[in-house]
Amino acid sequence: MMTIDTNAFLIIFTASLIAISCGLLGVFMMLRKMSMTGDAISHAVLPGIVIGFFISGTQRGIEVIIGAGLLGILATLIIDWLRKKAKVQLDASIGITFTLLFAIGIILINMLAYKVDLDQECVLYGEIAYLPIDLWITKSGFSMGPRITWLAILNLLLVITFIWLLFKELKLTSFDESFGIVLGIPAGAINLALMSMVSYTTVSSFEAVGAILVVALLVVPPATAFLWTKQIKSLIKLTIGIGIGISVIGYYLAFWLDSSIAGMMVSVAGFVFLTSAVLKSKKSKFKFGTQSKEEAFSS
């Protein structure tokens, strides 16, 4: 039965919040040609999560978020160092860094397995379907609703504040970083701040959609939106729209096929991207006939 009950609403609402947070940051990651750094960060935070978990003894501790944030920044710094100082190609340095950190994370989980109750599957794949039963209960025993939804709301608020405050600086350093440095804008600090936000968003979302699928939400909606618009404001709006759209469609498809919600969301996102890409190439075909774009212009 496909009706909007409370649970369905909560799941779609939370998924949308996460998709929007990731999409907003993803827009700037894409414009900086750093989408794959986002991928690296989302995997590299694993050891930080495990250590934070080990220290605080709970998945909900602030230590987990701090640990992940630090590891995310560390990953960015290592990638940057390998590329600039050791002259390793960017893609190679990303590949080396995140697989190494991720592997350390896996070893840590195994070593500490008897002490911490952290499930690798949960970290990697997440399960948003259990969200309605994981409630935030206050000390007086009052239920505030699903914990993960609150986390996602807080995350989105922080992401929006971050981008709203630093919109001008993010735009400039994404377009022309050295000009930003010349103007005296702390480009390095802004870059690290963006990476920290990505790390934090990854941790905040991994319980719901998993570390792997966070990457898809960082990369695919902005890339799809960029096929359709060349204005930064409509790019952001379209990315938000796509984020909400794939959450709704992904949920109902998963419900219908009795499958993973997060997996379905990302599949829908991939499908929307491919359709957009095909439509875009078709559109230029209609416009220019059998000639390629350049020929049509030069003749």
Place this chain on the structure above:
Amino acid sequence: MIQQVENPILEIHDLTVSYDQSPVLWNVDLSLPEGKLIGILGPNGAGKSTLIKAIMGLVQASGGYVKIFNKDLEQVRNRISYVPQRESVDWNFPASVLDVVLMGTYGKLGLFKRPGKKEKELAHNCLEKVGMNAFASRQISELSGGQQQRVFIARALAQEADLYLMDEPFAGVDMATETAIFQLLQEMSKEGKTIVVVHHDIHSAMSYFEWIIMLNLHLVASGPKQEVVSEELLRKTYGGKLNLLTKVTDLIRKKEFNPLKN
């Protein structure tokens, strides 16, 4: 021939820059006068762009120092303007022409503040000066090479600086645009602005600049055009490049060693 000046607007002392241990600039020592149109000449790989980047603090110097307005760079950032090479950015970026020119005002705005009416007016003025105001709302991905270059110059104008450093502003620009940009630079220098331009065409450089810096890893010459343009110094700068050398010799012969005659 290196001529030093009193009260220089820009003073470079024993500057050495190296990439990966191999120096690309050796002991450059020069000072520049205020209110002049200054050209930096030299063959490919002579370190022209590196010199500009070192002045702007974009590359780390391994020795020496730079003083601008007799101060450190950090204290006078607001008075220096920079035009990077056009190819240094991706023009597919989602921004309009006006957006890019407004970026020139960000330095004076400071963190968190947004450009307002005053900044927009300034940006439109700067676009007007380079003849691009009709394109203000155009997406930058739709511009031609020459138009991109003019947008970058407008962005530098929006910085409202006293010293302008331009890295190859005439690269890939047609003659009409080059002349128009050059006229604009001349007007600016008449208003007392100092403009330093990296340029690769010796021929046009002779008619454009009042002060010429010749560079080939070492500083070969720095001084007023009449005094530094000689066959010997040009040979020293471009030395070894035979084809070019004959051209240079021809050029000098035609002008009877006097570039001003043309």
